[in-house]
Amino acid sequence: xxxxxxxxxxxxxxxxxxxxxxxxxxxxxxxxxxxxxxxxxxxxxxxxxxxxxxxxxxxxxxxxxxxxxxxxxxxxxxxxxxxxxxxxxxxxxxxxxxxxxxxxxxxxxxxxxxxxxxxxxxxxxxxxxxxxxxxxxxxxxxxxxxxxxxxxxxxxxxxxxxxxxxxxxxxxxxxxxxxxxxxxxxxxxxxxxxx
Amino acid sequence: xxxxxxxxxxxxxxxxxxxxxxxxxxxxxxxxxxxxxxxxxxxxxxxxxxxxxxxxxxxxxxxxxxxxxxxxxxxxxxxxxxxxxxxxxxxxxxxxxxxxxxxxxxxxxxxxxxxxxxxxxxxxxxxxxxxxxxxxxxxxxxxxxxxxxxxxxxxxxxxxxxxxxxxxxxxxxxxxxxxxxxxxxxxxxxxxxxxxxxxxxxxxxxxxxxxxxxxxxxxxxxxxxxxxxxxxxxxxxxxxxxxxxxxxxxxxxxxxxxxxxxxxxxxxxxxxxxxxxxxxxxxxxxx
Numbered sequence: 001x002x003x004x005x006x007x008x009x010x011x012x013x014x015x016x017x018x019x020x021x022x023x024x025x026x027x028x029x030x031x032x033x034x035x036x037x038x039x040x041x042x043x044x045x046x047x048x049x050x051x052x053x054x055x056x057x058x059x060x061x062x063x064x065x066x067x068x069x070x071x072x073x074x075x076x077x078x079x080x081x082x083x084x085x086x087x088x089x090x091x092x093x094x095x096x097x098x099x100x101x102x103x104x105x106x107x108x109x110x111x112x113x114x115x116x117x118x119x120x121x122x123x124x125x126x127x128x129x130x131x132x133x134x135x136x137x138x139x140x141x142x143x144x145x146x147x148x149x150x151x152x153x154x155x156x157x158x159x160x161x162x163x164x165x166x167x168x169x170x171x172x173x174x175x176x177x178x179x180x181x182x183x184x185x186x187x188x189x190x191x192x193x194x195x
Numbered sequence: 196x197x198x199x200x201x202x203x204x205x206x207x208x209x210x211x212x213x214x215x216x217x218x219x220x221x222x223x224x225x226x227x228x229x230x231x232x233x234x235x236x237x238x239x240x241x242x243x244x245x246x247x248x249x250x251x252x253x254x255x256x257x258x259x260x261x262x263x264x265x266x267x268x269x270x271x272x273x274x275x276x277x278x279x280x281x282x283x284x285x286x287x288x289x290x291x292x293x294x295x296x297x298x299x300x301x302x303x304x305x306x307x308x309x310x311x312x313x314x315x316x317x318x319x320x321x322x323x324x325x326x327x328x329x330x331x332x333x334x335x336x337x338x339x340x341x342x343x344x345x346x347x348x349x350x351x352x353x354x355x356x357x358x359x360x361x362x363x364x365x366x367x368x369x370x371x372x373x374x375x376x377x378x379x380x381x382x383x384x385x386x387x388x389x390x391x392x393x394x395x396x397x398x399x400x401x402x403x404x405x406x407x408x409x410x411x412x413x414x415x416x417x418x419x420x421x422x423x424x425x426x427x428x429x430x431x432x433x434x435x436x437x438x439x440x441x442x443x444x445x446x447x448x449x450x451x452x453x454x455x456x457x458x459x460x461x462x463x464x465x466x467x468x469x470x471x472x473x474x475x476x477x478x479x480x481x482x
Contacts, residue, residue, distance in 0.1 A: 002203065019204025020225075020246055022232065042233045044386055046300055055274070061232040062304065063225065066205040066250045137360040146299065167385030168298025 001102035004068045009077030020064030023057075024048045026064045027074060035075040035141050037154070046169030049142035050074050056149040058168075077121045078148070079181065087189035124186045135173035143169050147183045156191065157184035177180060200235055205392060208247040210361070216247045216334040218357045224249050224361060225313060226270060227304035229297070230313045255308065258465070269272075269308025271365075274299075275309065286367060288375035292323045295377075298385040310364045314352045314419070316454070318390045320377055321348070321420035323366065323413035326375065326394035332364040339363070341370065348419035370408070372398045376475045380467055382458075389415045390459040391468045395475055402481060405434045411472070412437070416453035416464050425450045435480030443476060444469040452476045 007016045008031065016029050024041075027033045027050070041060045048059040051073035104118030124147055127133070134140045143166060150165035162183045163176075169177060205223070207213045216222050223243040224233050227250075235242055249255065255270040258279050265285055267387070273293035276282050282290050296302060296310075296319050310318045311331065321344075329344040333356055347355050358361060375396040381387030392414040397406035409430040414420045429446040433439045453464035 006199060017246065018201040019206070020200075020235065020242075021204045022236070041236050043229055043297070043301060046298070049300055052303075055300050056301045057303055060236065061228050061300075063232065063246075063248070064247075065206050065248045066228065066372055068206065148301065164385075165299060166302045 002065070006067050006070050006072060008072045009074060010060065010071070015064065017064055019065045022060055023050070023052075023062040023067055025063055026067075027059060028166050029184035031072055034059055034163055037138050037141055039138065039142075044170070045142075046146060046166075047139055047141070047142045049145045049169060051149055054149070054152065056077075056146045056168075069151070073127070073145070073148075075144055078125055078144060079120045085135050114148075124183070127182040127189070128179070128184040131182040131185060133177045133179045139171040139173075143171065143179055147153060147186070148185065151187055151190060156186060157187040159184060162187075198240055200238065201262040202242050202246050204248045206251050207300040208251045208253070210252060210254055210334065211336065213247055213249065213252060213361060214334070214359070216245075217391075218336065219245070219362065220358045221245065221253075221446075226250070226312075227272065227306045229305040230309060230315070234333035245305070249361070253363075258286070260369070264368045267307055267367070268293060268310075269306065269362045269364060271307045271400045272360050273305050278304065285369060286327070288327070288377045288396070289320065289323055289367070292320045292379070292394070293376045295319055295379045301386075307365055311347070312354060312356060312362050313350055314354050315401060316351065316417060316419055317392065317415040317458075318420065319414065321391050321393055322347040322412035322414045323365070323375075323377060325420055325422055326369045326410040327373075327397040328370075329365055329367045329412070331362055332366060333360045334363045335360040341366070345422060351418040352401065362366055370398065372400070372410070374399060374479070376479065378471045378475060380471065388458060391415050391453075391464050391471065393471050393475075395469060395472070399434075402479075403430050403434050406430055407432065411447075413451070413468060414452055415458070416468060418454070423447055423450050430476075435476045437477075437482060439479075440473045440476035440480070443471040447472050 001016050002015045002019050015026055024038055027036050036050055036059055037047040039045035043058045043061045048060045053070050068109050124144055146166050146169050160182050162180050222245045224247045234240055258267050258281050276293040277290055293478050310320045324344045324435050331342050333340055341348055342355050372394055377381055377394050380391045381389050381390050397409045399406050409427045411423045411427050426443055426447040429443050448465050448469040449467050451468055453461050455461040461476040
């Protein structure tokens with residue numbers, strides 16, 4: 001066992017685990033952040049995509065020894081805590097960690113009455129809801145994080161570029177069209193808010 | 196995962212510490228993890244009792260030009276190759292190959308050195324490295340040596356690297372007037388393992404002029420990445436005409452004895468490799 005220190009959604013965490021434990025297992029089992037999903041476990045499907053120092057990676061392929069000192073961003077960090085959301089924000093599992101998630105992000109979904117009920121979600125999450133970019137939801141956290149890396153790198157609404165950005169993320173429900181529309185919508189809004 | 200699949204790791208920052216750890220043959224190195232983590236999770240092999248995490252070895256990073264060659268640190272990721280102005284200018288074919296590997300998540304972690312040492316016959320950069328006359332700088336506590344790409348992959352997933360050695364850098368000589376072409380055939384554009392992957396390099400004095408220094412290398416058609424030397428000879432000294440393309444494709448189909456596996460059949464690989472070569476020659480000849 002070795003102690004590894006890094007940040008998850010800007011909160012410091014410390015875990016004492018074998019160095020070859022997958023980042024995916026550290027997030028889900030040790031830190032109780034189950035927003036990140038396991039799909040194939042072999043780097044094919046992208047369901048476990050998180051950002052590692054800003055880059056999209058498959059958390060199933062990264063051993064925790066390579067995360068030491070780095071910054072991890074997961075889907076739990078996208079939404080800000082909305083008023084009245086009393087849900088747990090931090091890990092509840094056995095890991096010794098301190099508040100790695102900012103919010104569960106589900107608090108705002110109770111009343112889906114237009115955008116007013118979506119307070120706290122980030123622009124990509126809102127766009128996914130508006131276009132119908134999520135069906136069963138297993139691919140969604142990974143899709144959101146891959147899309148985030150794309151938008152953060154300055155990606156625009158061009159559909160071919162979006163297709164390349166999410167080429168490592170499989171979805172068995174949507175046929176991708178709605179997901180691509182969601183990312184394009186978020187890109188257009190982001191560009192408008194910056195200009 | 197149970198504990199036995201999660202070895203302990205050490206994360207040296209200096210090469211001599213890594214060399215010292217590798218003196219124990221039970222200790223195995225990990226670079227970007229995109230192959231090794233799959234093997235561990237899939238229980239394809241007994242996990243090593245201890246792993247040396249190479250990711251902190253900054254000496255294995257960086258892309259430079261020196262002594263008439265481009266030198267890439269073994270930990271250079273495919274994303275870094277794609278983003279490198281130096282690679283785009285001098286090694287566009289390597290950039291093209293890097294872009295054909297996996298997708299963003301894999302390109303952000305997978306390394307050129309890992310692709311080489313993993314020694315899969317389907318490794319997408321390996322034919323490119325053969326076609327570009329690359330050589331590999333390897334090091335251990337006993338010193339450094341350079342191994343040419345063409346003598347590095349000695350058998351199925353076996354390399355000339357000793358257990359206690361590390362691949363440090365990849366050197367690719369610059370050659371004036373060298374043209375290169377790359378083509379990967381898979382089930383889809385992203386995330387697929389190649390059915391056939393092919394890299395071609397040659398020099399010419401102009402678009403319709405005879406080719407010299409022809410190199411043709413292929414992956415996914417044999418136990419290791421290979422050069423097709425009979426086909427190279429059929430192309431050497433000839434201009435890229437329809438006659439040359441016909442002859443070269445015919446020679447390649449006869450020369451190859453591809454593997455038959457879950458991804459493709461022997462016959463498919465033979466026909467597709469010949470057809471891809473024919474098309475690359477046609478594109479070069481502009482007819």
